[in-house]
Structure formats: C-alpha cells, structure tokens
Amino acid sequence: MFHRFFHGPRRSLPLYKRHAIHLEEKEFTESLEENLKDLKKALGDPADLVWRRLEDGKETAAVVLYFETLVDSDLLGRQVIEPLNRRLQETKEPLDAGSLIKALTFPKVLTITHLHQAVERLLTGDVLLLPAGARIILSLPLLGVPRRQVEEAPTEKGIKGPREGFTETITDNIGLIRRYIKDPNLRLEKMIIGERTKTEVALVYLNDLANPDVVAEARKRLEQIEIDGILESNYLAELISDRRWTIFPLVQETERPDKVAAAILEGRVVIFVDRSPFTIIVPVTSNELYQSQVDFYYNPFVATMLRLTRALGTIIAVTLPGLYLSFISVNPELFPRMFIQLEASSRIQVPLPAALEMLITFFAFEVLRESSIRFPAGLNLIIGVGGGIVMGLAAINAGLVSGITVAVVVFCILGTFNTSNPAKEQAWRWVRYLLFAAGAAFGFMGVVATGILVLAHMAGLKSFGVSYLAPWAPPLPVDMADAPVRLPWWSSYRRPPTYRPREEDRLGETEGEK
Amino acid sequence: MLKEKTGIGPGLFFMVLYVSIFGYGIIHAPRVAAEYIGPNGYWGFILAFILSIPVMAGIAWLGRRFPNHSVIEYLPRLFGVFIGKVLGLLLLLAILVLMLRTSRIFSGGVNIFFLRRTPAWASAAFFLLVSLYIARQGIEGITRLAAFVFPLTFVLSFLAILFSMKHVELDNIRPVFFFESGLAVAAGTANLFSPFMVLLTALMVNPYLTEKEKGFPTMTGAAALGSLLILLTIVSGIGNYGAEGILRYSFPVFELSRKAQLPFVQQSFALLFSATWLSQVLVATGFFYFLLAEGAAQWLQVLNFKWFTLLLLPPVFFLNLFPIGVVGERTISSYLRVGSSLFTVGLVLALVIVAIFRRAGVQKGVS
Numbered sequence: 001m002f003h004r005f006f007h008g009p010r011r012s013l014p015l016y017k018r019h020a021i022h023l024e025e026k027e028f029t030e031s032l033e034e035n036l037k038d039l040k041k042a043l044g045d046p047a048d049l050v051w052r053r054l055e056d057g058k059e060t061a062a063v064v065l066y067f068e069t070l071v072d073s074d075l076l077g078r079q080v081i082e083p084l085n086r087r088l089q090e091t092k093e094p095l096d097a098g099s100l101i102k103a104l105t106f107p108k109v110l111t112i113t114h115l116h117q118a119v120e121r122l123l124t125g126d127v128l129l130l131p132a133g134a135r136i137i138l139s140l141p142l143l144g145v146p147r148r149q150v151e152e153a154p155t156e157k158g159i160k161g162p163r164e165g166f167t168e169t170i171t172d173n174i175g176l177i178r179r180y181i182k183d184p185n186l187r188l189e190k191m192i193i194g195e196r197t198k199t200e201v202a203l204v205y206l207n208d209l210a211n212p213d214v215v216a217e218a219r220k221r222l223e224q225i226e227i228d229g230i231l232e233s234n235y236l237a238e239l240i241s242d243r244r245w246t247i248f249p250l251v252q253e254t255e256r257p258d259k260v261a262a263a264i265l266e267g268r269v270v271i272f273v274d275r276s277p278f279t280i281i282v283p284v285t286s287n288e289l290y291q292s293q294v295d296f297y298y299n300p301f302v303a304t305m306l307r308l309t310r311a312l313g314t315i316i317a318v319t320l321p322g323l324y325l326s327f328i329s330v331n332p333e334l335f336p337r338m339f340i341q342l343e344a345s346s347r348i349q350v351p352l353p354a355a356l357e358m359l360i361t362f363f364a365f366e367v368l369r370e371s372s373i374r375f376p377a378g379l380n381l382i383i384g385v386g387g388g389i390v391m392g393l394a395a396i397n398a399g400l401v402s403g404i405t406v407a408v409v410v411f412c413i414l415g416t417f418n419t420s421n422p423a424k425e426q427a428w429r430w431v432r433y434l435l436f437a438a439g440a441a442f443g444f445m446g447v448v449a450t451g452i453l454v455l456a457h458m459a460g461l462k463s464f465g466v467s468y469l470a471p472w473a474p475p476l477p478v479d480m481a482d483a484p485v486r487l488p489w490w491s492s493y494r495r496p497p498t499y500r501p502r503e504e505d506r507l508g509e510t511e512g513e514k
Numbered sequence: 515m516l517k518e519k520t521g522i523g524p525g526l527f528f529m530v531l532y533v534s535i536f537g538y539g540i541i542h543a544p545r546v547a548a549e550y551i552g553p554n555g556y557w558g559f560i561l562a563f564i565l566s567i568p569v570m571a572g573i574a575w576l577g578r579r580f581p582n583h584s585v586i587e588y589l590p591r592l593f594g595v596f597i598g599k600v601l602g603l604l605l606l607l608a609i610l611v612l613m614l615r616t617s618r619i620f621s622g623g624v625n626i627f628f629l630r631r632t633p634a635w636a637s638a639a640f641f642l643l644v645s646l647y648i649a650r651q652g653i654e655g656i657t658r659l660a661a662f663v664f665p666l667t668f669v670l671s672f673l674a675i676l677f678s679m680k681h682v683e684l685d686n687i688r689p690v691f692f693f694e695s696g697l698a699v700a701a702g703t704a705n706l707f708s709p710f711m712v713l714l715t716a717l718m719v720n721p722y723l724t725e726k727e728k729g730f731p732t733m734t735g736a737a738a739l740g741s742l743l744i745l746l747t748i749v750s751g752i753g754n755y756g757a758e759g760i761l762r763y764s765f766p767v768f769e770l771s772r773k774a775q776l777p778f779v780q781q782s783f784a785l786l787f788s789a790t791w792l793s794q795v796l797v798a799t800g801f802f803y804f805l806l807a808e809g810a811a812q813w814l815q816v817l818n819f820k821w822f823t824l825l826l827l828p829p830v831f832f833l834n835l836f837p838i839g840v841v842g843e844r845t846i847s848s849y850l851r852v853g854s855s856l857f858t859v860g861l862v863l864a865l866v867i868v869a870i871f872r873r874a875g876v877q878k879g880v881s
Contacts, residue, residue: 444789453647
C-alpha cells in the first residue's frame with residue numbers, strides 16, 4: 001500500500017493474472033475439428049460468436065468464424081461467403097489456403113499459425129477462415145462497428161482553418177495526418193497496449209526531424225506500460241509523463257489534425273490511441289499550451305493580439321480572486337484608491353466574511369458549470385446562462401453577495417478558458433483556489449509567495465527532458481521571440497530549438513547539425 | 515530518464531546571481547550608505563563593487579582550477595582534512611547566517627507593512643516552507659525559476675527606482691567628492707560589500723556550470739547589473755530624503771517605492787516593487803537553502819540535498835525566530851555585515867594563495 005501510494009499503480013501485472021490473460025502459444029493442427037475445439041475452449045463459446053460451415057457437398061470444406069457484433073455482415077456476405085460458395089459449387093477440388101485466397105480477392109489477408117494469434121485477431125474484429133486439412137488459418141479484417149464521422153473538434157473550435165477533428169478510429173486519424181504530410185520520412189510504429197483491451201497505439205514522427213532521443217524515450221516509456229486496459233489517451237498520458245505528482249499537463253492532447261501535423265513538422269512526436277479522439281504530442285512546454293493553431297491562420301498582428309489576450313486573460317483569471325480577497329480582507333490599505341468607495345458601498349449589506357462570500361459564489365458557479373455539461377444540448381444554453389444570470393442577480397438583490405464579487409468570479413471562471421488546452425485550464429482552476437486560500441490567510445504577500453511556489457513547481461517540471469518553462473527558462477531567445485508574438489511566416493525559417501529537432505532550418509539542413 | 519542537460523549555462527547562472535544580489539542587497543543599502551558615509555554614501559557601494567571584481571576573478575579562477583568539485587569538497591585537499599572541514603563548516607554557517615538575516619529582515623518587513631495582525635511565527639513558517647519547496651527543486655529548477663522571474667522583476671524594479679528619482683534633490687547628494695574621514699568610507703565600504711557575499715555561492719555551484727570559462731564575465735555581469743540598481747536606489751534614497759532623513763526609516767526602499775507613482779492610475783509602485791522584491795528574496799532564499807543542504811550533504815558525506823532540506827528545517831525555523839528579543843538585531847547587524855565582507859574576501863584570497871602554493875587542481879599545460 002505504501003509503495004502504491006507514493007509510486008502509483010504497479011506497472012507490471014502480477015503473474016497469476018498474466019496466466020488468465022495470456023493464451024497458450026499452441027500451433028494449429030491439420031484437424032479442423034481439433035482447431036475448432038481449441039478455439040471454442042479459448043473463447044468460451046460466447047453468444048455473439050458465429051460458426052458457419054461451408055460444405056462442398058459431402059463434408060466441411062472450411063469454417064468461417066466471427067463475432068457478429070464486430071464485423072460488417074454485408075461485406076462478409078459479399079466478399080467472403082458468396083465467392084466461396086460459388087467456388088465450392090463450380091469446382092469440386094478440395095479447398096486449400098492458396099485457392100481460398102485466390103477465390104476471395106480480398107485486399108489484405110493474414111495467415112495465422114497459432115491459436116493465440118487467431119483469438120487476438122478475432123477479438124479485434126477480423127473474420128477467421130479455417131480451411132479443412134490445413135495447419136493455417138486466414139484472417140480477414142472486416143471490422144464493421146459504427147464509426148463517427150469526421151467533425152469539427154468540440155474542444156478546440158476556431159473561426160478560421162480546417163474544420164476537421166479526430167474521431168475514435170485510429171486508422172481514420174492517421175489517415176487525416178497522412179493527408180497533411182506526404183513525406184516518405186513520416187514514420188509510424190504500432191504497438192498493442194493493454195492486456196485485456198489490446199488497444200492499438202501508434203507512434204508517429206518525421207524520421208529526419210524528430211530528436212532520436214525523444215523518439216527512443218517515447219518508445220521505451222510506451223513499451224514499459226503494463227496495464228489491463230487503455231480506454232482513452234489520458235491513461236497513456238499519465239503513464240508516460242515525466243512526473244506523476246503534478247496538476248500541470250506534461251503532454252499535449254489535441255483533437256485537431258492540423259495541430260498534430262504542425263507538431264510533427266516541428267520535430268515532435270505524436271502518439272495516437274485507438275478509441276480516443278485525443279492525440280498525445282510530446283514534448284510540450286507551458287508556453288505551447290497558449291498557442292492555438294488558429295494563430296497561424298491569421299495575420300501576425302491579429303494573432304499576436306490574440307496570444308497576448310490569452311496569456312493576460314489567464315494570468316488575471318488565476319490571480320484575481322486571491323488578489324481581490326487579499327485587498328478587501330487582509331490588506332485594505334493596498335486596495336487601489338479609485339475602487340475603495342465602490343467596493344465599500346457594494347459590500348455594505350453582505351453579512352458574510354469576504355472569504356466565505358467568495359468561496360460560496362465560486363462553489364455555486366462551479367456547480368452550475370459542472371451540471372451544465374450534463375444538460376440536454378437544447379437546454380444547455382438556456383439553463384446555463386439563464387440560471388447563472390437569475391441566480392447571480394437574486395443573490396446580489398438578496399444581499400448575500402456583492403456585485404463586484406460576482407463579477408470577479410464570473411470573469412475568472414470564463415477567463416481560465418482562455419488557455420487553448422483543456423488540461424491546462426483544469427490545472428489553473430486548482431492554482432486559482434490555491435492563490436485564493438493564500439490571499440485569505442496571508443494577504444497580498446501570501447498571493448505573491450504562493451505564486452512563486454507554483455512557478456517553482458513548474459520550473460522543476462520537464463516533458464521528455466524539455467523544461468516546462470522553456471523558452472523563458474532556460475532562456476532561448478529564438479523561441480522567446482515567437483512566444484507572446486506570432487512571428488510572420490517569412491521570418492519563421494527556423495523550427496523551435498526548444499524541442500531540439502535534428503534540423504532547425506525549416507527548408508533544408510542547418511549547417512553542422514548532422 | 516531523458517536529461518535535458520547536465521548543469522546550468524551562463525544565462526541561468528547570471529540570473530540566479532543577479533536575483534540573489536539584488537534581493538539580498540537592496541533593502542538596507544541606502545540606509546547603510548547614509549549612516550556610515552553620509553550624503554555621498556554611494557561612493558561606498560561603488561568601492562565595494564570595485565573590490566568585488568578581484569574576488570570574482572579569484573572565484574572564477576578557482577572554478578577553472580577545480581572544475582568538477584564544490585568548494586566543500588576541495589577545501590580538505592587544500593588545507594588538510596581538519597582545517598578544510600572547519601573552513602567548510604564556517605562557509606556553511608556563513609551561508610546560514612546570510613539566509614537567516616535576510617529572512618528575518620524580510621519577515622520583519624512583511625509583518626510591519628503587510629501582515630500586522632499575523633503572528634511572526636506564522637508568516638516566517640509560511641515563507642520558510644515556500645523556500646524549502648524552492649530548494650527541493652534542485653539547482654536546475656531554482657535557476658529556471660530565477661530566469662523566469664528575472665525579466666518582469668527587473669523591469670518593475672528598474673521602473674520603481676527610476677520613477678522614484680523624480681523627487682531627488684541634488685543638494686541632498688552633495689558634496690560628491692568630499693569625505694569627512696577615510697575611516698568612515700572604509701567602514702561604509704565594508705558594510706556595503708556584504709551583498710557580494712552571495713558570490714561565494716559560485717564556489718559551490720561551480721560543478722554544475724556547463725561553460726566554466728564564462729564564469730567571470732557572467733559573475734561580473736550579474737554583479738554589475740544588480741549593483742547598478744542598488745546604486746541607483748542609494749542615490750534615489752539619499753536624494754529623496756537626505757542622509758539624515760533616510761535614517762528615520764526602517765525600510766527606506768519601501769518608502770521610496772511609495773514615492774514612485776504609476777503613471778495615470780494614481781497608484782504608487784510600492785505594491786509592485788514589494789511583490790518583485792519578495793519574489794526575488796524567496797528565490798534567493800530557496801537557492802541558499804539548497805546550497806546549505808547540498809553543502810551539508812557534501813560536508814558530512816551522507817544522504818543528499820533533498821534529505822537535508824527537511825533535516826535543516828527545524829533548526830532554520832528555530833533560529834529564524836529565536837533572536838527576537840534575545841539579541842538586538844540592529845546591534846549585531848553591523849558586525850554581521852562587516853564579518854561577512856571580511857569572510858568573503860578572506861576565504862577567496864586564502865583559497866587562491868594556497869591553491870597556487872600547493873599547485874593543487876587542474877593547471878594549464880600540465881596533464
């Protein structure tokens with residue numbers, strides 16, 4: 001328990017569990033019935049498993065085996081059952097593996113020799129074809145589960161730029177990237193992670209750009225993972241992060257293919273996870289999470305203004321509650337003179353201490369925010385906005401909270417969404433409450449000291465060896481120029497050195513780098 | 515684990531030194547200059563800076579001579595085990611005293627200006643815990659933190675000092691070249707040299723430096739920039755209040771920053787200046803705490819700095835509060851300042867001389 005608390009979940013499964021998951025590596029025999037018996041034993045004969053025997057008049061020539069809940073039945077009928085039946089009726093010769101493949105005209109056929117491989121393929125949605133008298137089995141990918149169409153990413157919408165977002169299907173997602181980057185150096189390494197879920201994970205990078213150390217490290221960290229299931233990309237994100245005890249995201253997750261393509265072109269490494277529309281990009285810096293892909297689709301001046309708004313908005317949204325509270329409750333002498341009368345008159349009827357008043361207001365808005373996610377789509381806006389306005393006004397009129405407090409809270413809750421990354425927004429939510437508590441206890445100096453504490457924590461973080469505070473710390477002037485300001489494309493001829501790509505020059509080799 | 519790099523470059527070294535010199539040096543500098551030398555007390559600080567140059571040269575030379583060792587490690591090689599260990603302990607005690615003194619000043623200032631109703635132990639404990647957390651980030655984390663706070667704190671401090679000069683009366687800083695006694699200037703210089711004790715940390719940071727040949731320019735640059743701001747503060751402080759007037763204030767720099775007004779918003783710079791100063795002091799305290807813990811681990815040759823940050827917390831906290839009412843801080847602060855100045859110069863001088871005579875360390879042309 002002690003180990004588990006401090007070091008997180010065990011990475012390797014206990015041996016007794018491994019036996020339950022791993023199947024015996026048994027070779028198929030020439031006896032069809034024996035092979036079928038083995039498969040039945042391994043799978044436990046579930047209700048959705050279909051066995052279809054293909055007869056050549058006298059005896060079973062082959063058996064088709066599939067999960068009806070996983071395969072595309074129409075395609076199976078048209079491309080497998082129908083041609084095979086035709087073949088069996090036309091010629092009376094026995095069916096062997098070679099003639100089966102010829103009869104099928106199927107684009108991709110895998111030949112399987114072992115039981116565990118067959119079970120694995122069957123569970124991923126393949127159709128197995130067991131010819132009589134052969135020591136092999138043919139596997140045909142005919143996955144037919146419903147797929148979501150490519151739609152705009154709901155968490156990263158933009159006014160300009162492509163409207164595509166990733167879906168839950170890894171092949172579709174990789175295809176979207178291949179449409180952006182038509183470079184033979186684009187490498188794709190696939191692996192299966194999750195003892196029970198067998199989740200497909202793909203490592204994608206540009207071979208001549210990505211730092212080989214980062215690629216090797218990403219590969220190593222993925223290979224080391226031993227877990228029963230990966231249901232979403234965050235499972236991997238947590239397991240491959242450099243530090244576990246942190247509220248800040250140490251990998252970048254995105255739903256936008258254009259952002260992923262841009263990251264690959266910067267020499268970063270991308271990890272796709274099947275069944276998740278979120279893709280992981282490593283390494284990442286705090287600065288990166290303030291840059292939206294949309295910045296690059298605007299004029300540099302407009303994009304710069306957007307970046308500054310985003311950064312300043314977040315800083316104010318995170319620090320304002322703590323500062324406001326410290327000014328009105330601990331250090332009133334520091335409150336800007338022009339606001340004193342306004343503040344005093346608005347709080348005159350409020351019976352609660354400032355800290356409690358603010359905490360209750362924050363809590364009410366957090367509840368509203370959380371419940372609005374679960375409202376039916378049509379009611380979301382009406383109940384969310386209407387409820388917020390009605391509740392806020394009622395609380396002010398009743399004298400429970402002051403108008404300024406509500407304004408501060410609403411601004412802060414909206415302001416944290418300035419971050420172009422949802423995980424970072426959640427981290428700032430935490431920091432906001434930390435600064436709030438420090439402001440309540442130690443006033444202005446408490447907010448400053450806690451701010452430094454948070455920065456110290458960030459300064460100690462690394463993402464795949466890259467400082468989380470780069471390019472500010474350590475200072476990298478080339479990247480620094482492109483942080484608050486969006487440099488025009490004609491001057492951005494170098495890739496960000498923060499990520500240490502093999503080639504810094506965007507168009508060609510940088511001298512002395514190879 | 516993939517390492518970004520093994521050590522700190524000149525940029526990070528520059529920033530942590532600047533932040534430490536400025537944070538630890540600025541708060542009482544105008545008062546001390548006026549107290550010992552008078553209206554032209556800024557000369558004392560200029561002389562102190564000039565004196566720091568050979569000290570920095572000595573430290574840089576020692577860094578090249580013992581590239582992979584901290585001073586705690588090579589002291590026994592130069593002076594023998596016993597004396598080396600004693601000197602190492604003295605250095606650690608000096609760093610501890612420096613840290614405690616500034617923490618006390620800092621806690622006192624905060625309690626006077628910002629947290630009047632908060633018990634001293636509570637604010638001291640809070641700031642000490644923040645420093646401890648900073649120290650536990652290790653040298654890379656601390657220097658990165660210094661680099662991150664540097665741009666904003668530098669600009670705000672500079673603007674605060676600049677705007678405070680609006681009310682400087684030239685008569686207050688005259689006569690420029692007349693000194694009542696050479697002894698007063700010497701005493702002032704010795705007192706004003708104390709912020710440069712921070713340079714001794716370079717002897718301990720040395721193994722982490724990636725480009726040791728840039729040690730001297732980096733140190734000189736950081737010291738010059740920090741000194742420039744401190745010098746401007748001295749000039750502004752004496753110029754605003756006069757040499758006698760400034761002695762009325764316990765924290766003249768805070769008072770000075772109150773005089774500086776933010777244009778258009780009718781608000782003084784005091785808030786911003788105190789925030790920047792607090793940030794820098796916390797980073798510097800975290801840095802010294804780290805060096806203390808790392809030095810203790812090297813001196814005792816057990817555990818590591820992370821353990822010692824925790825082990826040192828109770829004594830540091832106790833000593834941080836203990837002198838209140840037991841020892842008059844004003845009484846001993848002058849001795850501490852002069853003592854730290856003499857220790858800084860004396861230790862570097864002794865190390866250089868002994869290293870030359872014993873031909874210790876890496877020598878040019880000798881394999």
